[in-house]
Amino acid sequence: MVEIELDGKKVEVPAGSMVMHAAEKAGTYIPHFCYHKKLSIAANCRMCLVDVEKAPKPMPACATPVTMGMIVRTKSEKAIKAQQSVMEFLLINHPLDCPICDQGGECQLQDLAVGYGGSGSRYDEEKRVVFHKEAGPLLSMEEMSRCIHCTRCVRFGQEVAGVMELGMSHRGEHAEIEAFVGNTVDSELSGNMIDLCPVGAITSKPYRYQARPWELSRRKSVSPHDSTGANLIVQVKNQKVMRVLPLENEAVNECWIADRDRFSYESLSSEQRLSSPMIKQGGEWKAVDWQTALEYVANGLKQVKTDHGASAIGVLASPHSTVEELALAGALVRGLGSENIDSRLRHADFGNAAPAGAARWLGMPIAALSTLQRVLVVGSNLRKDHPLFAQRIRQAARKGAQLNVLAAESFDWAMTVKNTVLADSAHWVSALAGIAAAVAAETGAPAPVNADVTDAARAVAKSLLGGEQKAVLLGNAAAHHAKASSLLALANWIGQQTGATVGYLTEAANTVGAQLVRAVPGQGGLNAGQMLGGGLKAAILLNNEPAFDSAAGAQGLASAGMVVTLSPFQCNLDISDVLLPVAPFTETSGSFVNAEGRLQSFHAVVRPLGETRPAWKVLRVLGNLMGLAGFDADSSQAVLAQALPGVASGASVDASRLGNAGAVAPDLEPARAKPVVASIYQLDGLVRRASSLQLTSDARQAQAAEQGALA
Numbered sequence: 001m002v003e004i005e006l007d008g009k010k011v012e013v014p015a016g017s018m019v020m021h022a023a024e025k026a027g028t029y030i031p032h033f034c035y036h037k038k039l040s041i042a043a044n045c046r047m048c049l050v051d052v053e054k055a056p057k058p059m060p061a062c063a064t065p066v067t068m069g070m071i072v073r074t075k076s077e078k079a080i081k082a083q084q085s086v087m088e089f090l091l092i093n094h095p096l097d098c099p100i101c102d103q104g105g106e107c108q109l110q111d112l113a114v115g116y117g118g119s120g121s122r123y124d125e126e127k128r129v130v131f132h133k134e135a136g137p138l139l140s141m142e143e144m145s146r147c148i149h150c151t152r153c154v155r156f157g158q159e160v161a162g163v164m165e166l167g168m169s170h171r172g173e174h175a176e177i178e179a180f181v182g183n184t185v186d187s188e189l190s191g192n193m194i195d196l197c198p199v200g201a202i203t204s205k206p207y208r209y210q211a212r213p214w215e216l217s218r219r220k221s222v223s224p225h226d227s228t229g230a231n232l233i234v235q236v237k238n239q240k241v242m243r244v245l246p247l248e249n250e251a252v253n254e255c256w257i258a259d260r261d262r263f264s265y266e267s268l269s270s271e272q273r274l275s276s277p278m279i280k281q282g283g284e285w286k287a288v289d290w291q292t293a294l295e296y297v298a299n300g301l302k303q304v305k306t307d308h309g310a311s312a313i314g315v316l317a318s319p320h321s322t323v324e325e326l327a328l329a330g331a332l333v334r335g336l337g338s339e340n341i342d343s344r345l346r347h348a349d350f351g352n353a354a355p356a357g358a359a360r361w362l363g364m365p366i367a368a369l370s371t372l373q374r375v376l377v378v379g380s381n382l383r384k385d386h387p388l389f390a391q392r393i394r395q396a397a398r399k400g401a402q403l404n405v406l407a408a409e410s411f412d413w414a415m416t417v418k419n420t421v422l423a424d425s426a427h428w429v430s431a432l433a434g435i436a437a438a439v440a441a442e443t444g445a446p447a448p449v450n451a452d453v454t455d456a457a458r459a460v461a462k463s464l465l466g467g468e469q470k471a472v473l474l475g476n477a478a479a480h481h482a483k484a485s486s487l488l489a490l491a492n493w494i495g496q497q498t499g500a501t502v503g504y505l506t507e508a509a510n511t512v513g514a515q516l517v518r519a520v521p522g523q524g525g526l527n528a529g530q531m532l533g534g535g536l537k538a539a540i541l542l543n544n545e546p547a548f549d550s551a552a553g554a555q556g557l558a559s560a561g562m563v564v565t566l567s568p569f570q571c572n573l574d575i576s577d578v579l580l581p582v583a584p585f586t587e588t589s590g591s592f593v594n595a596e597g598r599l600q601s602f603h604a605v606v607r608p609l610g611e612t613r614p615a616w617k618v619l620r621v622l623g624n625l626m627g628l629a630g631f632d633a634d635s636s637q638a639v640l641a642q643a644l645p646g647v648a649s650g651a652s653v654d655a656s657r658l659g660n661a662g663a664v665a666p667d668l669e670p671a672r673a674k675p676v677v678a679s680i681y682q683l684d685g686l687v688r689r690a691s692s693l694q695l696t697s698d699a700r701q702a703q704a705a706e707q708g709a710l711a
Helices: 019-026 077-092 108-116 154-162 192-198 261-271 290-308 323-335 364-370 386-399 425-443 456-462 484-498 511-516 528-535 553-559 616-627 636-643 697-710
Strands: 001-007 007-012 051-052 071-073 166-167 176-178 217-222 231-237 240-246 277-283 285-289 313-317 374-378 400-409 421-424 470-474 501-504 540-542 562-565 579-583 590-593 599-602
Touching: 051 290, 077 108, 077 313, 108 217, 108 484, 154 386, 217 501, 217 599, 240 261, 261 425, 277 290, 290 313, 290 540, 290 562, 290 579, 290 616, 313 323, 313 528, 323 511, 323 540, 323 590, 323 636, 364 386, 374 425, 374 456, 374 484, 386 400, 400 425, 400 456, 400 540, 421 425, 425 456, 425 484, 470 484, 484 501, 501 697, 528 553, 562 616, 590 636, 616 636
Parallel strands: 001 071, 313 540, 374 400, 374 470, 400 421, 470 501, 540 562, 562 579
Antiparallel strands: 001 007, 051 071, 166 176, 217 231, 231 240, 277 285, 277 579, 590 599
């Protein structure tokens, strides 16, 4: 540790720290623009100049290493004068457009200009003008004359997103930040550049000119998309969600969110929003009141039970539904005498399940991904499936971690990949068995199964046997694989031999929570494949569209006598008999359990639209109408307390309920069907209806691939 004196106070920081780090530890604010705790040091803006004793001139706090006995003054006349001079230079060419700037009211330059800027400028020359840039459907770079060249956006692209999409061209007063050769900014994390920009040069295109910061209410929430469980700040005006920002949580999402977390709010105002219950009569949809709709559903379910037995009734629930919704859906169908409930809509191997009440999970804390030294990722386009997990592993790779991949095709990982084993998904078990055999050859242990060992498999094995912190991570395609049990068994064997943790990246916001509250079939119950294959006479679809969200599609539901859809959107119109409008995550309270087993609860941030109601309330009333026991909870918190007793929000579920054990004999026969995996902006109903996300290059590529497959 190195001790320095900062404004008369003694501060100890690790050797190699900068003066800025010492100031942060001491709680002393030093004005800055280019410095950011998650990015490399650039020392571009010089706003953080401080007075270092014996230094001939003021020094940048962000780029001046501490030395033993150093004396630093941040508020001396010398320091203040230097900071005021820098501010004067920054404002020479800055446009006077604060009244119309989207950043106005939360602008770092505006704030610091109050303290360090003059009342007037000594320069009367014409200000420079920078031509606007086209950055794509998410980012607006219309006012690049505001840019002060802090390069935060450039460094973010290189270091966090892994893609240098922006750079600085030219020099001096001709310098500009731009995307080169006519490209747009297409990273799945690009929206974070909006937060990083201190001056309003990069702003949100969907939010542009929609509201002013002081008009917005700020409410906490949790992302309903992938299994990170990113913490959000949802900003609201007049009961309408205007934008979504990250809420910093170092253990989960740090200070970043993915673009689908940030921009999916557009779907909340979609023309497809369902605002009142509807019943299909004579092939026509008619709006009805809640009492009529719920009695129609209750009577229909009772009739099906009488005519065909309880086993003809089933629930297909989205793993993006809350813990409370899934718990009550399970209680409803089990109260009727059926075990037909499943949230594993895209799975093919339903034998690969955790014990009842337990769950497959990541196998480690999310934060530990950043410290891994060896990684084997099986069956995942990690960068698109889990953008925030990918950026953590990218940080590990920047520190020297070796990333190994087993996949069906080569993806742009935006990080260095040490070894790649390419194999058609039908042969993944054989390919992973080859890696296991290579590990066995290196360690002298008997191989779990005889398999061919390729040079690529041998390289992966040698990599996994090195390092200390290591993991074998099974992606969405591995979880949905027809031989998922065999893949897990081989992954566990490799993990035991190499000392690696084995985990599932897990697909949805509540994949782990769905398993914990038994949103999976019990003894004798039908799984999602069987239900979607035509095994039901009455089906309840909770927050899902089988045509998009399942491996089997919706054709098998055509034979059902009654299909009830609970959704925020008008969907499943061709197969449904009843549509019940239920609230999306912004209009209901609830909880998700993320990939690491962390329970995170949230409250509604706006009132439900029209006649929309929270799904847990709809299910509770249905249970009451049918006279079922256990449907007397008067709040989502009461439902949660029954479903996961003793687990507080922000805490992890008991480790005894989380496990990835599985030891079937690996089956090397080729799988007959390819795993079904949703593309990045088709994952759930919210992102599918977010208009700006559907204009991105990722969405367009997915649409082109789908059209090519149909052709």
